[in-house]
Amino acid sequence: MTASGETPNDVPTVLVRDQRGRQLLCFLEQLIPLDGHDYVLLTPIDTPVCLFRLEDDGEPELIDTVDATEPILSVADVVLQEHDLTLVRSAVTLTVSGELDEPDPDELEGDEADDDSETYELLVSFLADNQEYGLYIPLDPFFVVARMDGKAAVLVEGEEFDRVQPRIEAELEEREGLA
Template sequence: MSSEPPSQSSSEIPADVPTVLVHDSRGRQLLCFLEQLIPLDGHDYVLLTPVDTPVCLFRLDGDEDPELIDTIDATEPILSVADVVLQEHDLTLVRSAVTLTVSGELDEPEPDELDDDEDADDDSETYELLVSFLVDDLEYGLYIPLDPFFVVARMNGDGALLVEGEEFERVQPRIEAELEEREGDD
């Protein structure tokens, strides 16, 4: 009998996939997989995907559509409650650059559960509920985006700086054009 360790968890990094540590303007970090390298204006820009699972926080209000909370302070009490709920599932909420992420072993959704449902609204097609919880009698949910979550950064030594604001507005269309041209060459 073999005494091999159990299979890798989703938070372990495969050895053959390059990773980059991204920093934002507030000093927060996010470890990402390197997807594409795009040279522009003498800088190396990179298209990245987070190693841990990105999540979005929504306020849930009965029959109303979930409301995305896109700016939240890292010390917000809502996130403390989310921490406790996630720990019950052996998951950890990480307050990283760009987005909140969850590290730990996540169950993969069943492919037949993701089939197009004509009655589903737009949010349910692009997000999957991970956990929901109550804070001060209000319901919140952490959702996993089903569409790929990309991060644009500029290489800086061994790491990268998140591309934000005016720089993002300037380079984003050029990066998209470069990626479309690369896809056309395949």
Template sequence: MSSSGPNNSGDVPTLLVKDSEGRDLLCFLEQLIPLDGQDYALLTPVDTPVCLFRLKDGDEPELIDSITSNEPILSVADVVLQEHDLTLVRSAVTLTVNGELDEPDPEDLDEDEAGDDESETYELLVSFLADELEYGLYIPLDPFFVVARMDDGAAVLVEGDEFDQIQPRIEAELDERELSE
């Protein structure tokens, strides 16, 4: 059986994940992982996840990892994205962009364009000015996974200490599955 990404198959189920603040995120169900009698879901967002960076001349872009959904910067990003027929969604876990995006050509990517200490790679979607500072919305090029706990058919985002405890066990289970294929 060949594995195909969610965009290649119309049969991939979706789940709506809720976080502790009541925000939700529509995701594709990639895998169910049973641990200690509890099912955990490995998910990928249906919409494109994006990260907000502050851009400074000559410096590496600085990831803004904590932002409230009513931040004025996001209102400016909304307007800029609308010019490209895209919509910024303030969802659980991450900001996402809804709309038709061109798929990046791997040969055209500049791996030094944006990065953080974990050397993840990003592609610039749009840049804009807000309060005389330059910002950019970047698309992470590495797969963006979300972990949810299944409770009576509902997907609840795994956050904080629970995530810290369950993540290594999920990774070990995935590694074991990969070896047995």
């Protein structure tokens, strides 16, 4: 530890805002200058989660868009509180704050159906309106792309994301090739 109380591994954090004013606190992973702007690749400080509808006879169905006032999320709040966790309705994704157990790598190996599909670990399941739902943690890294605007970060969405995302990936691949 240094005299200021920081550890040598401290990673800078950035607060990202989306168009609706929601925020997400993230770690700064990469800074990528493009077209006179500084774009940043970020990872959420809290654990990202995805909401799935669970069916008895099929695969869980990902619910892509969830309104922050959705009654299902109120039920999820109560279930998570039983585990000393808090559901955060943040920009980009839902997140969970609190102490989570690390996934057991031995348990995860059996869950991988094929390399093309994303893998998730079930955090909690619950019933809402006679329908079963689950909050799952994505096991693949969850990255957020933002554009720095002064000291603030603005979420890159829509056409701007479509335009810069391939260029950011190319820049990262080039950097990895040099490492």
